[in-house]
Amino acid sequence: MNTKLISALFATxxxxxxxxxxxxxxxxxxxxxxxxxxxxxxxxxFMTLKTAKATQLIxxxxxxxxxxxxxxxxxxxxxxKMRALPKLDIPANTPVELKPGSYHIMLMSLKKPLVDxxxxxxxxxxxxxxxxxxxxxVNAVVRPMTQMPMxxxx
Amino acid sequence: MRQKLFVAIAIAAGVTLVVLLALVYRQVVTTSExxxxxxxxxxxxxxxxxxxxxxxxxxxxxxxxxxxxxxxKVVLLFFGYTQCPDVCPTALYRATQVMSLLGPxxxxxxxxxxxxxxxxxxxxxxxxxxxxxxxxxxxxxxxPEAVPELAKQFRVFYRINPGSTPSTYTLDHGVTTYAYDPSxxxxxxxxxxxxxxxxxxxxxxxxxx
Numbered sequence: 001m002n003t004k005l006i007s008a009l010f011a012t013x014x015x016x017x018x019x020x021x022x023x024x025x026x027x028x029x030x031x032x033x034x035x036x037x038x039x040x041x042x043x044x045x046f047m048t049l050k051t052a053k054a055t056q057l058i059x060x061x062x063x064x065x066x067x068x069x070x071x072x073x074x075x076x077x078x079x080x081k082m083r084a085l086p087k088l089d090i091p092a093n094t095p096v097e098l099k100p101g102s103y104h105i106m107l108m109s110l111k112k113p114l115v116d117x118x119x120x121x122x123x124x125x126x127x128x129x130x131x132x133x134x135x136x137x138v139n140a141v142v143r144p145m146t147q148m149p150m151x152x153x154x
Numbered sequence: 155m156r157q158k159l160f161v162a163i164a165i166a167a168g169v170t171l172v173v174l175l176a177l178v179y180r181q182v183v184t185t186s187e188x189x190x191x192x193x194x195x196x197x198x199x200x201x202x203x204x205x206x207x208x209x210x211x212x213x214x215x216x217x218x219x220x221x222x223x224x225x226x227k228v229v230l231l232f233f234g235y236t237q238c239p240d241v242c243p244t245a246l247y248r249a250t251q252v253m254s255l256l257g258p259x260x261x262x263x264x265x266x267x268x269x270x271x272x273x274x275x276x277x278x279x280x281x282x283x284x285x286x287x288x289x290x291x292x293x294x295x296x297x298p299e300a301v302p303e304l305a306k307q308f309r310v311f312y313r314i315n316p317g318s319t320p321s322t323y324t325l326d327h328g329v330t331t332y333a334y335d336p337s338x339x340x341x342x343x344x345x346x347x348x349x350x351x352x353x354x355x356x357x358x359x360x361x362x363x
Contacts, residue, residue: 034239037282041274041321044239067322073240075329078345079311080241082324100240108237108322146287148247 026051026090026126031140033120036113043114044071044104045122045140050095055128057088062122066109073101090126100148118142190359192352193333193344200340201308201332209304210297211268214280219294222338227264228360229334230344230353233310233327235271236283241329241346242267246287251350252357253288260290262336262361268294270301270312270327308332335360 031047049057060068070085088103090096098104105122107114114120119139126134203222205211213219221229230249234242246267253260267284269275272295275283284293296304305312312327333342333356341360344353 034243037279037286039276039279039282040236042237042239067317067319069318069322071239071324075346078328078330079326080238080329080346081326082238082315084315084318084324100244104239106239106322106324108317109319145243146247146250148244 025053026055026124026134026136028124028136028138029095031122031138032143033107033114033140035116035142035145036110037145038113040113041110042106042108043110043145044100044106045120046098046100046104047138047140048095048097049090049124050093051090051126052092053128054092055090055126055132055134057090057124058086058127059125060105060122061125062107062120064111064114064120065107066111067106068122069106069108070103071106072103075101114142116142116144191342191356193342193348193356196332196340196343199309203338205296206300206303206307208297209300209307211294211300211304212277214277214284214293214295216277219292221334224264224266224334225338226336227262228336228357229264229266229338230331230357231266231268231308231334232329232331233268233270233305233308233312234329235269235325235327236275236279237271238325238327245329245331245346246284246291248350248353249291250288252353253290255350255354256357259358259361263357265291266294267291268296268304270305270310270325272296272298272301274321333357333360335363 027050029048029050031045033045034043036043057070060070062068070088072083072085074081088096096103119141122138122140124136124138126136204220211219232245234245236242249265253263256263265288269280275295277295280293280295284291310328312325315324315326317323329346331344332340333344335341342356344356
């Protein structure tokens with residue numbers, strides 16, 4: 001293998017790396033998790049997701065929970081309905097709010113209580129229609145269980 | 155001829171007057187009822203002051219409890235589960251706001267949170283969870299096998315949605331809060347989106363009865 005080939009390979013890798021970074025379009029804002037008490041095994045994570053190119057949130061993971069899923073809460077009259085979503089659409093340039101009363105990331109089979117102020121690492125996996133994948137690392141801050149977060153109505 | 159016409163007019167006037175009076179009366183009664191409570195009145199049904207005999211309801215300290223134990227206070231009873239990420243903490247949070255809005259009258263109010271998920275909501279978990287919102291709140295836990303009958307007794311719809319693992323199922327459930335007056339009579343069905351201020355106003359009305 002000559003040096004030319006090696007440098008060509010490096011160039012290719014570099015281009016690929018740059019290309020994959022160019023897909024890093026999704027950004028996150030205001031990520032938080034509702035705190036839990038001892039023995040509580042589930043809670044929700046909330047945030048606003050924004051992207052320049054339409055994509056889908058296809059899965060999530062966190063070291064604090066064995067099972068992480070995207071859920072949607074719907075009020076049907078005086079009935080609260082909870083559904084796991086296989087995918088969550090993130091349209092281009094239209095922020096998607098994961099918030100109480102709507103979409104959220106469920107952290108289930110928690111390994112320990114989540115204490116106020118703690119940072120919970122979350123890994124979000126996205127995939128767009130062209131099968132381009134993207135991973136986003138998020139640190140969500142734990143807010144007190146017994147308080148309501150300020151609503152972002154903008 | 156003229157006499158007949160006069161009689162007809164008199165009858166018509168009489169009927170109109172009666173109808174008008176009835177309308178005004180109904181308007182007054184409806185308006186005064188609407189002014190008393192912000193939340194819908196439960197007039198036609200009561201679920202009793204005792205759970206179904208074998209519901210085995212205990213509080214978060216393990217003490218057997220009946221609804222009648224809380225007679226003398228306005229009782230707000232609602233159903234949920236601690237894994238609920240959203241509606242249940244919101245309802246409990248509203249209850250904390252109501253308690254602070256009530257001021258000294260809060261001592262005449264009892265908040266009860268009944269678990270629909272006693273398999274996962276152990277007594278210990280309820281003891282950690284419910285009083286974390288307000289030390290006066292009481293968590294209640296039926297026997298797991300009694301949940302369907304208890305939900306039927308209180309007309310609370312619920313459904314278990316299987317999860318990706320056996321322990322990660324979720325629940326759909328009704329979010330109505332029942333309000334009882336101090337005599338133990340079921341009075342109101344408070345909706346989830348009713349403001350803490352309106353709930354407080356209704357409790358004050360119930361306390362003034």
